[in-house]
Amino acid sequence: MPEVEAVCRKLRSEAAGSHIDAVRVYRCATESVAEGAAGRKIETIDRRGKHILIRLTGELTLHTHLRMSGNLYVIPDHRLHSMYARVVCELRGGQGLVLEDGRALARMDLVETASIDSRLAAELGPEPLSKHFTLDGFLAAAEVSRQPAKLFLMHQGNVAGLGNIYAAEVLFRARLDPRKPMNQVSARKVAALHEGIVGVLTDAVQSAVAAYAGPGAFHSEENFPVAVYDREGEPCVRCRRRVLRIPQGGRSTYFCPGCQR
DNA sequence: AACACGACCTGGTAGC
DNA sequence: TGCTACCAGGTCGTGT
The missing domain is CATH 3.20.190.10 (MutM-like, N-terminal)
Known part of the structure; x- marks a missing residue:
């Protein structure tokens, strides 16, 4: 997005x-x-x-x-x-x-x-950077979903616009295990996810606009800094445990087993 | 209903 | 070098 x-x-x-x-x-x-x-x-x-x-x-x-x-x-x-x-x-x-x-x-x-x-x-679910993306609405959707957190975030009906990279980064910011069924995630963590979505996307839009819209910047390197995506085997920037890659829904999920619970 | 999986396409790269 | 296998930021249709 x-x-x-x-x-x-x-x-x-x-x-x-x-x-x-x-x-x-x-x-x-x-x-x-x-x-x-x-x-x-x-x-x-x-x-x-x-x-x-x-x-x-x-x-x-x-x-x-x-x-x-x-x-x-x-x-x-x-x-x-x-x-x-x-x-x-x-x-x-x-x-x-x-x-x-x-x-x-x-x-x-x-x-x-x-x-x-x-x-x-x-x-489509609410636009994540609009007033329609409320914590109450997000909590309500989370409560009734047994999907693993990563797939829940990717599902466009829950919130519109998250793809594979940003879903992984959101989970990292919220310190949540991507495999955890959403209806088993505490309200505190769901709130952290909500905040993570807004934070990651706000930052990523800013990076993307800077990279894409700048004068003559048709392939600028000023990309959004990822903490876990495509970093399999590298030490976690928070706890130094190695980043894992697992398949979920037919694609790769990257996360830190040390600090994402 | 909820989930898994292949299809859609091409190109890059790791591994043999 | 040259081949093969697999991987890639997404979504849809089909089958279980």
């Missing part, structure tokens, strides 16, 4: 208000995206969880998800896109709005604004 937020902020400054004159679809979208989006104007850019919502005239939305490896950005000349461009929107003035993904897992589709908004409202 922090990366998606950074993408959205940059797009708002570079693409909002632009007219889409033509669209070329190579992969990751159907031709109907091209037919339906061409000729419309980009009004605003919204984000919900990890979903990017490009609002077009006519109550239509270009619903975009970057998945693992996608990127979405404006280039000065729509003809000069990389070989991994999957969708290119030719903007009036000659720029290009490019959905790029070497792995071709990203998705873009054109939908009615009301329908995507209601769908996402039903599927």
Whole structure:
């Protein structure tokens, strides 16, 4: 989500208000995206969880998800896109709005604004950095879930926008064992998780925006400092025990068995 | 209902 | 060197 937020902020400054004159679809979208989006104007850019919502005239939305490896950005000349461009929107003035993904897992589709908004409202939990993400609501969801804490955090219906890296970092900040069933986690720890989510994402958005939006910073190294993610075997920064990697839900979870209980 | 697992894709890297 | 196997920031569909 922090990366998606950074993408959205940059797009708002570079693409909002632009007219889409033509669209070329190579992969990751159907031709109907091209037919339906061409000729419309980009009004605003919204984000919900990890979903990017490009609002077009006519109550239509270009619903975009970057998945693992996608990127979405404006280039000065729509003809000069990389070989991994999957969708290119030719903007009036000659720029290009490019959905790029070497792995071709990203998705873009054109939908009615009301329908995507209601769908996402039903599927996604609260925005973690908004007033809708309350401790009471989070406690209530935690009480009734038997899922391991890590999977609970990853589930977009509980809170929108946490991915594998940030879920691990949140658990580390809250000193919680990722395997612990949520309904067995004390209220104090659930509160620590809530605080950890807000803290990690606030910091990560700041890092992502700095890395992504800075002048000429197309691959800045100013990344969010991770304590456990991808640090298997390294000493824990808090207690010096070795960081473990375990499979959960088909992916890797990193945590410290010494101080995450 | 809740969970596990493969599929979707390509590229990088560790290991033989 | 060259091959194979496995891993990767996410989500969805299918099967148990």
